[in-house]
Amino acid sequence: MFQCKHCSYEYTYKEALGMASSTGVGKRCPNCGETNYYTARSRRKGMFITMLSVLFVSALNFFEVPMSISIGILFILLIGYYLLFPFLFELTDQEEPLW
Numbered sequence: 001m002f003q004c005k006h007c008s009y010e011y012t013y014k015e016a017l018g019m020a021s022s023t024g025v026g027k028r029c030p031n032c033g034e035t036n037y038y039t040a041r042s043r044r045k046g047m048f049i050t051m052l053s054v055l056f057v058s059a060l061n062f063f064e065v066p067m068s069i070s071i072g073i074l075f076i077l078l079i080g081y082y083l084l085f086p087f088l089f090e091l092t093d094q095e096e097p098l099w
């Protein structure tokens, strides 16, 4: 689960999900107001999962699985990814270069 790097505040699952759905680089801590960033490692993980989902759905297409089923599966994957987001990502107090 997310933890603020400035004040060690533990985000609730709901707060973490709210952060997952908001855009922008820095995430403001609800407790101390300082900005946190996703670690480069967790952002790479996120990109990897996105790429895997796209590859998986392309593979379904290749095996002539109907488009409506592929889209349904992609939708389920996206929801799963969103719900797991607070467990997959970690926070840091400074912006890290991606590579």
Ligand SMILES: [Zn+2]
Pocket (backbone or CB within 6 Å): 004, 005, 006, 007, 008, 009, 029, 030, 031, 032, 033, 034
């Ligand atoms: Zn904080």
